[in-house]
Amino acid sequence: MIDAFSTCHPFLNFFYFAVVLLFTMFNQHPVFICISYAGALSYSIFLLGGKRTLRQSFLFTLPSLLIVALLNPLFNHYGVTMLYYVESSGNWITLEALVYGVVLGAVMFVVIQWFSCYNKVMTSDKFIYLFGRLIPALSLILSMALRFVPRFTGQLKVIRNGQKSMGRDVSEGSLFNRIRAGFNMLSILVTWALENAIETSDSMRSRGYGLKGRTAFSIYKFTKKDKSLLAVMAALFLVFATGCMNGASYASYDPRILLAGFTIQGHQAPVSVPVVEAMLTYICFACFCFLPVILDVTETIRFARSRKHCETDLDMTYKKIYETLEQEG
Numbered sequence: 001m002i003d004a005f006s007t008c009h010p011f012l013n014f015f016y017f018a019v020v021l022l023f024t025m026f027n028q029h030p031v032f033i034c035i036s037y038a039g040a041l042s043y044s045i046f047l048l049g050g051k052r053t054l055r056q057s058f059l060f061t062l063p064s065l066l067i068v069a070l071l072n073p074l075f076n077h078y079g080v081t082m083l084y085y086v087e088s089s090g091n092w093i094t095l096e097a098l099v100y101g102v103v104l105g106a107v108m109f110v111v112i113q114w115f116s117c118y119n120k121v122m123t124s125d126k127f128i129y130l131f132g133r134l135i136p137a138l139s140l141i142l143s144m145a146l147r148f149v150p151r152f153t154g155q156l157k158v159i160r161n162g163q164k165s166m167g168r169d170v171s172e173g174s175l176f177n178r179i180r181a182g183f184n185m186l187s188i189l190v191t192w193a194l195e196n197a198i199e200t201s202d203s204m205r206s207r208g209y210g211l212k213g214r215t216a217f218s219i220y221k222f223t224k225k226d227k228s229l230l231a232v233m234a235a236l237f238l239v240f241a242t243g244c245m246n247g248a249s250y251a252s253y254d255p256r257i258l259l260a261g262f263t264i265q266g267h268q269a270p271v272s273v274p275v276v277e278a279m280l281t282y283i284c285f286a287c288f289c290f291l292p293v294i295l296d297v298t299e300t301i302r303f304a305r306s307r308k309h310c311e312t313d314l315d316m317t318y319k320k321i322y323e324t325l326e327q328e329g
Contacts, residue, residue, distance in 0.1 A: 003047060003121070004299040005292035009226040010126035012233065017118045019237055020289055024110050027244070029251040029259060031282055033106050039289025040113035046296055047120045061112050065105035072101025078254045081265070100253040129220060152189065159188050229295075236288040243281025247271030 005013070024036045044053045079096025086093065163169055168181045243249070250260035250271045258269045261278045287294075 002299070003292070004295040006121045008229060009220055009222050010122070010130050011222075012226055012229055013121050013126060014130055015230075016233065016288075016291065017114065017122065019233075021111060021114055021118075023240075023244075023285070024114065025107060027249050027251075028103050028107065028253075029249045030103065031261075032249055032285060033103065033110060035282065035286045036289055037106070037110045037113065039286070039293070040110055040117060042290065042293050043117050044113055046293060047117055053116075056116065057109075057113065061109050065102075065109045068105035068108060069098070069101040072104060073097035076100075080255050096253050096255065096257055099257055103251075103253070126220075152193065155192055156185070156189055159185050159192075233288065233291065236284045236291075239284040240281045240288065243273075243277055243284070246277065247273045248278045248281040 005016075020036060020039070023032065027033070027036075041053065041057070048056075073093045076097045077091045077094060079094030081095035082092045083095055083098065084093040085091075160169065163181060163185055164172075168177075168184065170178045170182045170185070172178070173181070240248075247260050247269070250258070250269050250273075252258040252269070256267055257264045258267060260269045260271055260273050261275070262269075
């Protein structure tokens with residue numbers, strides 16, 4: 001299945017991920033976090049598949065969320081709602097610290113989910129296309145760093161298969177032999193990484209990367225579709241950014257839990273936001289987060305209709321041919 005958003009101009013891809021990541025990392029309102037997570041999860045399922053996304057979320061990321069949520073109230077004791085008294089330390093576990101730990105863990109959880117989508121959409125050639133002329137050296141380093149984990153993971157599998165065929169796998173033999181095999185594979189991997197870095201550097205230097213007046217081939221063009229999509233993204237961004245500046249995203253957890261638009265334990269946030277403005281802010285942010293999924297669903301429906309139309313035209317053409325042959329025969 002082709003991702004329609006990935007085929008858009010790299011500037012639109014980068015602008016989209018920059019906005020959702022910034023608003024997710026620096027926004028602690030539960031409504032925004034839930035909307036961002038729903039958008040990241042749906043887009044990740046479309047890009048990576050349901051099984052891989054759920055495995056990555058619940059086996060690797062969710063335990064980290066629980067660790068952060070539990071550690072925060074153990075080391076931070078602000079808040080006025082006492083839940084449990086720890087006799088060994090003489091401190092109280094408070095509801096505010098516990099909730100804030102859950103929020104911090106959720107933010108980390110959602111950001112990791114978005115970065116999984118970012119690594120799939122923003123390839124190294126797109127990043128170099130955007131920043132190759134502005135910051136040539138830094139853009140090359142960043143593009144290499146972003147693809148560091150998947151490339152090294154793949155190379156490690158190749159090395160392990162080779163070592164396993166010679167009976168030197170980390171799962172065989174005594175403990176000493178396993179440690180020795182592990183260090184041997186690590187040494188091979190590091191050597192490969194250094195050689196690969198030198199080859200990349202020599203290759204880029206021989207092509208004149210970073211020199212003044214150097215031209216570069218590009219397959220990306222800013223089409224009318226990209227302009228229309230940029231206008232929609234900019235309009236949605238202005239609406240929910242304005243709502244956030246007016247207080248729709250206000251959230252405080254010390255000493256009480258105060259959230260814009262909610263009354264918690266009889267207390268309201270010091271910022272008053274009209275209900276219509278708050279709802280408009282949430283809706284526009286949700287539309288922005290789900291924009292790639294909306295594009296993909298629209299393109300899928302359009303492709304299905306076009307295919308059905310072509311099949312109908314083809315059937316009509318064959319039918320006319322058969323009728324003509326029958327009349328002539």
